[in-house]
Amino acid sequence: MSRTGGGPRRIRPSGGASVAVVGRPNVGKSTLVNRFVGRRDAIVEERPGVTRDRTAHPTEWRGRRFTILDTGGWTPGWARRGSTQGPLVPEGGHLDAAITAQAEQATREADVAVLVVDATAGITEEDAAAAGWLRTSGIPVLLAANKVDNASGRTELDGFYALGLGEPFPVSALHGRGSGDLLDEIYDRLNQAGAFDRAPEPVDEVPGVALIGRPNVGKSSLFNRVLGQDRTIVDARPGTTRDAVDTIVELENGRAYRFVDTAGLRRRMRRGDATEYYSTVRTVQALDRAAVALLVVDAAEPLGEQEQRLARQILEAGRGLVVVQNKWDLVDEDRREWIERERDRLLHFVAWAPTVRTSATSGRGIDRLLPAVDGVLEQWHRRVPTAALNQWLADAVAATSPPMSKGHPVKARYATQVAVGPPTFRVFTNGEVPPAYLRYLERRLREDFGFAGTPLDVGIRVRTRWEERSPSGGR
Numbered sequence: 001m002s003r004t005g006g007g008p009r010r011i012r013p014s015g016g017a018s019v020a021v022v023g024r025p026n027v028g029k030s031t032l033v034n035r036f037v038g039r040r041d042a043i044v045e046e047r048p049g050v051t052r053d054r055t056a057h058p059t060e061w062r063g064r065r066f067t068i069l070d071t072g073g074w075t076p077g078w079a080r081r082g083s084t085q086g087p088l089v090p091e092g093g094h095l096d097a098a099i100t101a102q103a104e105q106a107t108r109e110a111d112v113a114v115l116v117v118d119a120t121a122g123i124t125e126e127d128a129a130a131a132g133w134l135r136t137s138g139i140p141v142l143l144a145a146n147k148v149d150n151a152s153g154r155t156e157l158d159g160f161y162a163l164g165l166g167e168p169f170p171v172s173a174l175h176g177r178g179s180g181d182l183l184d185e186i187y188d189r190l191n192q193a194g195a196f197d198r199a200p201e202p203v204d205e206v207p208g209v210a211l212i213g214r215p216n217v218g219k220s221s222l223f224n225r226v227l228g229q230d231r232t233i234v235d236a237r238p239g240t241t242r243d244a245v246d247t248i249v250e251l252e253n254g255r256a257y258r259f260v261d262t263a264g265l266r267r268r269m270r271r272g273d274a275t276e277y278y279s280t281v282r283t284v285q286a287l288d289r290a291a292v293a294l295l296v297v298d299a300a301e302p303l304g305e306q307e308q309r310l311a312r313q314i315l316e317a318g319r320g321l322v323v324v325q326n327k328w329d330l331v332d333e334d335r336r337e338w339i340e341r342e343r344d345r346l347l348h349f350v351a352w353a354p355t356v357r358t359s360a361t362s363g364r365g366i367d368r369l370l371p372a373v374d375g376v377l378e379q380w381h382r383r384v385p386t387a388a389l390n391q392w393l394a395d396a397v398a399a400t401s402p403p404m405s406k407g408h409p410v411k412a413r414y415a416t417q418v419a420v421g422p423p424t425f426r427v428f429t430n431g432e433v434p435p436a437y438l439r440y441l442e443r444r445l446r447e448d449f450g451f452a453g454t455p456l457d458v459g460i461r462v463r464t465r466w467e468e469r470s471p472s473g474g475r
């Protein structure tokens with residue numbers, strides 16, 4: 001994957017201790033991860049292949065913080081045998097190859113690995129192959145025998161010594177049995193490896209950038225292109241990405257961003273599809289943690305209800321917005337004329353959002369993405385001096401006075417900015433004003449101060465003359 005624009009970039013690791021949870025499909029890895037972190041962080045469903053990309057889940061045990069890396073099912077037929085080269089795309093249409101590569105990459109990044117096996121099934125060929133691979137990984141490996149749901153199951157684990165990974169830890173990820181003992185051992189191994197000596201780098205101040213869009217518009221391809229490496233699995237079939245995958249990207253100049261690739265949101269969720277439900281929840285959570293959303297659309301396809309709904313969701317969340325028209329290399333002259341008309345008609349309520357045209361395949365326009373994000377972040381955090389804001393209010397009211405309220409004229413006395421991220425303004429008046437006048441004030445704010453790429457929160461606070469004279473402000 002070539003790097004395109006914005007200067008050299010690297011993927012910043014968490015800096016702290018990390019543990020990779022690996023194993024063949026459907027042995028309960030994600031359930032165990034959820035047990036470790038104490039919440040339903042990883043998507044779980046009783047069928048194989050639900051987890052695909054490696055995902056990171058912060059946790060804490062005995063007062064120390066570390067990261068659990070959840071992975072998809074490791075399949076020996078698709079193992080890379082230590083190679084780190086090649087894209088994380090299905091080979092010959094086989095998604096298992098890419099999922100296995102993700103699991104191996106997670107292990108290379110970890111300080112400790114936990115191999116999860118199904119205690120009720122005994123040793124399988126896949127378990128034996130995974131154990132053989134992990135014995136050559138160069139890091140401590142623990143063996144977790146899952147699905148030991150009662151005390152009698154502890155006596156049936158002697159056969160797992162044959163895997164050559166030492167004593168198997170009997171656990172029930174579903175019920176929590178033995179998980180504390182396993183975490184104690186993980187803690188000790190991380191401590192022995194000196195992993196806790198590396199303080200995790202703070203990420204709270206790194207601005208989050210969420211890629212949002214319907215399925216198969218190229219979010220994961222775009223994500224990988226921006227990162228300069230294959231961080232997520234790419235497949236032509238929709239729905240490949242199921243969980244939110246976040247990665248911190250740091251440029252040579254020290255500027256960092258936390259990019260989050262999300263699952264595609266469908267127009268209607270399939271009834272009874274738990275994976276799709278939790279994918280949607282993770283996408284909403286990723287948007288809540290972000291400062292800027294990249295609304296990725298397929299430029300070669302008509303805009304529709306889904307794009308409208310997603311744009312409104314971003315607007316209501318108060319996040320900055322960049323519209324990314326991806327797959328621009330597939331757009332002909334006729335389509336280029338129509339797409340701007342579609343945007344003006346369907347996304348008029350976010351007309352303030354900048355547009356970047358990209359091709360994740362060729363790299364076109366990628367060098368304009370980060371400057372667009374920077375511009376939106378600047379406006380999202382922008383403050384207007386009070387003097388300039390009140391001059392703006394005087395000019396706006398002089399041009400168009402507020403309509404009367406309950407038969408009395410409304411006077412706009414002064415304005416103040418009460419917050420950023422997004423910019424939030426309150427205009428103090430002696431009476432209520434209709435939503436249409438608030439939209440007028442927002443339009444005037446944009447005309448005078450810009451605010452490209454960010455929603456504005458403009459509201460009214462009604463104060464009577466008695467409240468203004470009162471020492472307590474009428475409270």
